[in-house]
Amino acid sequence: MxxxxxxxxxxxxxxxxxxxxxxxxxxxxxxxxxxxxxxxxxxxxxxxxxxxxxxxxxxxxxxxxxxxxxxxxxxxxxxxxxxxxxxxxxxxxxxxxxxxxxxxxxxxxxxxxxxxxxxxxxxxxxxxxxxxxxxxxxxxxxxxxxxxxxxxxxxxxxxxxxxxxxxxxxxxxxxxxxxxxxxxxxxxxxxxxxxxxxxxxxxxxxxxxxxxxxxxxxxxxxxxxxxxxxxxxxxxxPRIDSLVAFLRLGPLFRLVGSRSGKRHTVLSWRSLGNVELRLTHRTTAIRDGLRDVSVHFDEGVRERAYRQALSVGSSTAEAQAIGDAAMVAVAALSDPRRRAPRLDPAVLDSVALDAIAGFTGPVVGAQTLDTGQPSLIRMSRAVRAAIVEGAVRAERAHSRQA
CATH class of the missing domain: 1.20.1070 (Rhopdopsin 7-helix transmembrane proteins)
Incomplete structure (x- = not known):
């Protein structure tokens, strides 16, 4: 047999x-x-x-x-x-x-x-x-x-x-x-x-x-x-790599990518097996979602999460991903009417175009949010970190007090 x-x-x-x-x-x-x-x-x-x-x-x-x-x-x-x-x-x-x-x-x-x-x-x-x-x-x-x-x-x-x-x-x-x-x-x-x-x-x-x-x-x-x-x-x-990247981007996509899904063409059932196409679709949706919430980015949230991650033994790259994820999560879940520091819309529009063409993200303070696929994957993994969850809870508590 x-x-x-x-x-x-x-x-x-x-x-x-x-x-x-x-x-x-x-x-x-x-x-x-x-x-x-x-x-x-x-x-x-x-x-x-x-x-x-x-x-x-x-x-x-x-x-x-x-x-x-x-x-x-x-x-x-x-x-x-x-x-x-x-x-x-x-x-x-x-x-x-x-x-x-x-x-x-x-x-x-x-x-x-x-x-x-x-x-x-x-x-x-x-x-x-x-x-x-x-x-x-x-x-x-x-x-x-x-x-x-x-x-x-x-x-x-x-x-x-x-x-x-x-x-x-x-x-x-x-x-x-x-x-x-x-x-x-x-x-x-x-x-x-x-x-x-x-x-x-x-x-x-x-x-x-x-x-x-x-x-x-x-x-x-x-x-x-x-x-x-x-x-x-x-x-x-290559298909396995694309599938792994697709799955790893899931947390970040659910956080910000689904917000911009209405602007993207819905994939047909024939494309379900095309992992590369689905990965491109998810990556684009995440970048557009980051552009949407970038007006609410707070550099202070990122800096606090970054330093806290370093203090518990994270590497510099891990701490940077945790800081970025905390800033994005707070911006995505906060009340837009309560965010004080905002960027000039004209600057945001030009940065959004750069993000699509050159894989760079919205400007925050003196830094740039990297939206290349490897950085997005690291940020997506960091979304579930305890420090990020703590930053979100603190933002929610602050919103309730206000």
């Missing part, structure tokens, strides 16, 4: 890539990515014992499924190497194309050799789980098994080394993805090594079949899951 579950997960990832493949069919990177994910699921489906029995019966040749599975595994290896070559893309397109074609031709020859060796050998007894070790001493079939394992191990080890070297040159989500890929291909390399050890054990008269029938499938399952995740991470990473 684990084979089919793994195949289903991988094919679900493939299905998610189909729309992009349909629109960017000419993109070799997209084609290679889809081929890798599809072939990984295909290999799992082929390796399941029920599928092995079905293929053997359908083809009418005992153990023909082993030949088909080996061919699929080496096709997966070739696709993975091609994907890495296109993904890195450091060389000229012609050079990348030549390397890719070289890998494809090499593994096509390997697959053809496997088929020829299987046809020349004799494997009359069907073996659904231990074909490698059972026929480890059979002429021609033995060579087919070794050829498949060496070709697969060469691709896995090469990809592991390339991914690991590449992680030292880049950063961000691509580096995380390559680290996951390197670990996944390391597990896949271990699969080939364990299989070879089990086969070599048969040559020496040892019975190490559990290495091939139990440990190796576990290693390749983990390896396939990690490699598939590694290939998908660069696509999902």
């Amino acid at each position: 684990i084979y089919y579950i793994s195949a289903g997960i991988l094919w679900a990832g493939f299905a998610a890539q189909v729309p992009g493949l349909w629109h960017d069919w000419r993109d070799p990177l997209k084609r290679a990515l889809c081929a890798v994910i599809f072939l990984a699921g295909f290999c799992f489906a082929l390796g399941a014992p029920p599928t092995v029995g079905f293929l053997n019966g359908a083809i009418g040749v005992p153990n023909a499924a082993a030949c088909v599975t080996y061919a699929a595994l080496n096709a997966f290896s070739a696709a993975s190497l091609v994907l890495i070559v296109h993904w890195r893309g450091a060389d000229s397109p012609d050079h990348v194309r030549r390397i890719s074609h070289g890998w494809l031709i090499t593994y096509a020859v390997v697959i053809a050799g496997q088929v020829a060796l299987f046809a020349a050998g004799d494997a009359p007894v069907e073996r659904r789980t231990d074909f490698d070790t059972y026929y480890a001493d059979t002429p021609f079939v033995r060579e087919m098994i070794v050829l498949y394992l060496l070709a697969h191990l060469a691709a896995a080890s090469t990809t592991t080394i390339l991914c690991w070297r590449w992680t030292l040159q880049i950063s961000g989500w691509t580096r995380r993805a390559l680290a996951v890929l390197a670990l996944g291909w390391l597990c896949t390399s271990a699969y080939g090594v364990v299989k070879l050890i089990a086969v070599a054990g048969r040559w020496g008269g040892q019975q190490w079949d559990p290495l091939s029938t139990r440990l190796a499938p576990m290693l390749v399952t983990v390896g396939a899951a990690l490699t598939s995740a590694g290939y998908i991470l660069p696509l999902l990473g």
Whole structure:
């Protein structure tokens, strides 16, 4: 069952890539990515014992499924190497194309050799789980098994080394993805090594079949899951960052952003999955909300909250965010008629335009409220700080007394 579950997960990832493949069919990177994910699921489906029995019966040749599975595994290896070559893309397109074609031709020859060796050998007894070790001493079939394992191990080890070297040159989500890929291909390399050890054990008269029938499938399952995740991470990473930023801006949006929501176009249900668009919409609403309440900003509130935060051990950046959040919260929740210090409306209008164009905020005293997204996120996190809540309670108490 684990084979089919793994195949289903991988094919679900493939299905998610189909729309992009349909629109960017000419993109070799997209084609290679889809081929890798599809072939990984295909290999799992082929390796399941029920599928092995079905293929053997359908083809009418005992153990023909082993030949088909080996061919699929080496096709997966070739696709993975091609994907890495296109993904890195450091060389000229012609050079990348030549390397890719070289890998494809090499593994096509390997697959053809496997088929020829299987046809020349004799494997009359069907073996659904231990074909490698059972026929480890059979002429021609033995060579087919070794050829498949060496070709697969060469691709896995090469990809592991390339991914690991590449992680030292880049950063961000691509580096995380390559680290996951390197670990996944390391597990896949271990699969080939364990299989070879089990086969070599048969040559020496040892019975190490559990290495091939139990440990190796576990290693390749983990390896396939990690490699598939590694290939998908660069696509999902920016969306994850946008989603995290969207959620972190929630407190500040509820405080000031919802006030200006009426001036923004309401997002349709089709845009619910577009995290980047929703993040832009929320960020814009917050900036407009800050512009609206900026006329009620009180520098004294910010200064008091800032110094109080420093006194309890907050860093300078944290204290600045707490001070800004306290000033914004008091301005948003206070009675506009009771606020004395106000800025000139003409100045506010010009500052609001600057805030939209240059990510700077309304002027307060001699300082500027930074409305860049990182600053907004820090301010949003600080909205729930005890110092900010204390500033709001003090403002409310002052309003009731007045």
